[in-house]
Amino acid sequence: MYVKIMGCWDTDIEPMMCIYCNKPFSRKDGKARHENICNENNGIRQMEIDLGIEYPEVQKFECRYCNKVLSTASHRKRHYNICKKQEEYRHLLLFFC
Ligand SMILES: [Zn+2]
Numbered sequence: 001m002y003v004k005i006m007g008c009w010d011t012d013i014e015p016m017m018c019i020y021c022n023k024p025f026s027r028k029d030g031k032a033r034h035e036n037i038c039n040e041n042n043g044i045r046q047m048e049i050d051l052g053i054e055y056p057e058v059q060k061f062e063c064r065y066c067n068k069v070l071s072t073a074s075h076r077k078r079h080y081n082i083c084k085k086q087e088e089y090r091h092l093l094l095f096f097c
């Protein structure tokens, strides 16, 4: 079924995408809630944004630092805590900042 979206394009054209991972949202509050818990809400992504680096295309559940593919989102989240490449990348960005 087709649902017409009554947008107010002229007043508020802020893109409804997570500023960290580009995930799209239809509502501002949903976006804000997600951004608080976003996997990419870490110092690294913030530095990338400051440096104008675009969010890289990654497969579902793929570690974007070492390209290891995990089986679930929570496995990937846990992996991000221990990924050595992530630490290397953080140091690289610190060097440029
Ligand atoms: Zn996000």
Ligand SMILES: [Zn+2]
Pocket (backbone or CB within 6 Å): 063, 064, 065, 066, 067, 068, 079, 083, 084, 085, 086
């Ligand atoms: Zn990794």
